[in-house]
Amino acid sequence: MRIDKYLWCTRYFKTRNMATEACKKGHIKVNDQVVKPSREVYPSDKLVVRKNQINYELTILDIPESRVGAKLVNVYRKDTTPQEAFEHAELLKYSKEYYxxxxxxxxxxxxxxxxxxxxxxxxxxxxxx
Structure with a gap:
């Protein structure tokens, strides 16, 4: 399955076009390589998705047939994002409010x-x- 379609199916992006744009801008990495939207992904690939100033680290467990419900997303991916990434984003939010x-x-x-x-x-x- 294409990387843009996978990110759309697992609900990281609202539309497939948004996932494609993220790939074109270099916000998506597969196995530490910046990829094009047409790159095929397979189970056990490691993804890094930069979204909202957070680098989400994912491992693909399985490929979905089509877009899945929010409750079923964890069947197809394993989220290994460190907690420090979310804490850093929270600090950025507070620092912006001060100015x-x-x-x-x-x-x-x-x-x-x-x-x-x-x-x-x-x-x-x-x-x-």
Whole structure:
């Protein structure tokens, strides 16, 4: 089965076209090699799927006949993604919330003072070294 079709059948992508685009962008690796969408996959192949800034590591157990229900996905793949990948994504989410949203205008006086304090602290630590 083609890699794009496999990823669509096992519900990693909502459409087959999205799976194809991910392959073309180099977000899919089979046995540590970037692959084209037409690459055939077989049981025991190792996949790395980069989606939402998380590298999912999968092992193919079996090839489905067609798209499967969400409850049956674990029959066809084994997810070996380390827990640290999900924790890292959670930290990224929190760090993005701290910064100002794009398009909110110029920094306020308080924002400018915070920036100046941060830069002054950084400058003083470099000066003492």
């Amino acid at each position: 100002r949203k794009k398009g909110t205008g110029r920094p306020t006086k308080k924002d400018r003072r915070d920036i100046d304090d941060f830069l002054d602290d950084d400058f003083e630590t470099n000066e003492t070294e």
